[in-house]
Amino acid sequence: PSGGGAPTGGGAPTTAMFLLGGDRYLLGGFLLIVANAAMSVSMVLYNSYLPQIAEPHERDTVSSRGWAFGYTAGAFVLILNLVLFQSHESFGVSKDAAVRICLASAGLWWGAFAIIPLRRLRDRAVVRSGAGHPAAGSGWKQLVATLKDMRRHPLTLSFLLAYLVYNDGIQTVISQASVYGKQELELEDSTLITAVLLVQILAVAGAMAMGRLAVSYGAKKTILGSLVAWTVTLAAGYFLPAGAPVWFFALASMIGLVLGGSQALSRSLFSHLVPAGKEAEYFSAYEMSDRGVSWIGPLVFGITYQVTGSYRDAIISLVVFFALGFVLLARVPVRRAIEAAGNPVPERI
Secondary structure (H helix, E strand, O other): OOOOHHHHHHHHHHHHHHHOOOOOHHHHHHHHHHHHHHHHHHHHHHHHOHHHHOOHHHHHHHHHHHHHHHHHHHHHHHHHHHHHHHOOOOOOOOHHHHHHHHHHHHHHHHHHHHHHHHHHOOOOOOOOOOOOOOOOOHHHHHHHHHHHHHOOOHHHHHHHHHHHHHHHHHHHHHHHHHHHHHHHOOOOHHHHHHHHHHHHHHHHHHHHHHHHHHHHHOHHHHHHHHHHHHHHHHHHHHOOOOOOHHHHHHHHHHHHHHHHHHHHHHHHHHHHOOOOOOHHHHHHHHHHHHHOOOOHHHHHHHHHHHHHOOHHHHHHOOHHHHHHHHHHHHOOOHHHHHHHOOOOOOOOO
C-alpha cells in the first residue's frame, strides 16, 4: 500500500488548528474534516501492513504491541497537554492559547512520528491497467470492486458484521462515558479528564495482557471474553453512585483494561481473513465498518435517554451491541474462514 501523504495530510491541518480563535469556526470545521479523513486513510494503510510485517502466529502479539505503543505515546502527550492546560497561568499563557497549543502539539506529534514509517516501510509495486495516474472516480470503482470481491468470502463478511456491531458499542461507550459521568454522576471536569488519562494508561496493560491470552487461548476466544467483560463493565456502570469519583475511576480502569486488547485482537484476527495481496482493499472495508456506522450507538444511547429520561438506562442499553456482537462472532467458523481466504491457519486462532 502507498499512503505517505496521509500522515502529513492529517498532521498539517491538526497543527494549523493553532490559528483558530474568535469566530473562525468554519476554518476549524474544515481542518477537522481534513484531519479526520486523513486519519481514516492512515489507519487503513497502517492496518494493512500487519500481514506483511508479521507471520501468522505473530500477529496477535505484534498487533497488541502496536496498540500498546500507541496508547503509551498518546498518554505521554496527553499528560504534557494536561499539565499545560491545568497550569496555563504558571506558564504565562491564557486558557485559550493553552488549548490551541495542545491542538498544535497533537499535529506536530502526528507528523513527527509519521517520519518513521515513511523512512522505514517500503511500497509494493502497483500494477496499473494503463499508463498515467488513475482517473477521477477510480476510487469509487475500486470500492465497488472490493465489495463485489468480498461477496466471494462470506465468512469474512460475517466477521465484519460482528465487528461492526460490537465495535460500535465500544466507540459509543468511549464517547458517551464522559456525558454519563458529568450529567448522571455529577462529576467535575477534572475527574473526567483524569479518568481519560487512566483509560489511556491501562489500555497499554490491557492490550499486552490480552495479547498474551490470545497466544494461549486464541484471538477469537479472547475477544469473546472481552465482550463479556464489556457487558459486566456496563452493568457495573449502571449502579455507580453519583458524586463518587473513586468508583468512576474504577469503571475507567475496567474500560481501559479491555479497550486496547479488543481493538488489537480484532485487527489481527481480521488480517487472517484477508486474501493475500488485497490487504489495503479489505482493510478499507474494515475501516468503513468502524467509521461508517459509528452513529448507530450514539443514536440508541440518545433515543433511550429521550424515552426514559435516565442516563443510566441509556448506558445500559449499549449492552445489546456487545451481546449481539458476541453471538455473531461466536457463529463465525474462523478456521474455515481463514482457509477460504487462502491463508495458512495458525495453531491457535
